[in-house]
Amino acid sequence: IITDPKRAQPEKLAALETLASFGNAAKPKVNVVLGLISDRESGIRLIAFDTLGAILAGDPSKVKETLIGLKDSSGNVRIATLRA
Numbered sequence: 001i002i003t004d005p006k007r008a009q010p011e012k013l014a015a016l017e018t019l020a021s022f023g024n025a026a027k028p029k030v031n032v033v034l035g036l037i038s039d040r041e042s043g044i045r046l047i048a049f050d051t052l053g054a055i056l057a058g059d060p061s062k063v064k065e066t067l068i069g070l071k072d073s074s075g076n077v078r079i080a081t082l083r084a
Helices: 009-021 023-038 042-055 060-071 075-083
Strands: none
Touching (some): 023 060, 042 075
């Protein structure tokens, strides 16, 4: 669902929120979420960073990949990056 271009944004957001609820148990899907941090929709980027924060809590292995969000055009995405 998350990477399906035919899915509507609300469906993708719901899927990401569900994935985030699994926390570190969702770590095998971290690369899928990392792929969304460059999505054209700022809402998807924002929830992707929130999801990364939930998945990677206490695991700094992917921190470098998330730093790109600090340069995002959306202030809300930059804030989500900092939270992650």
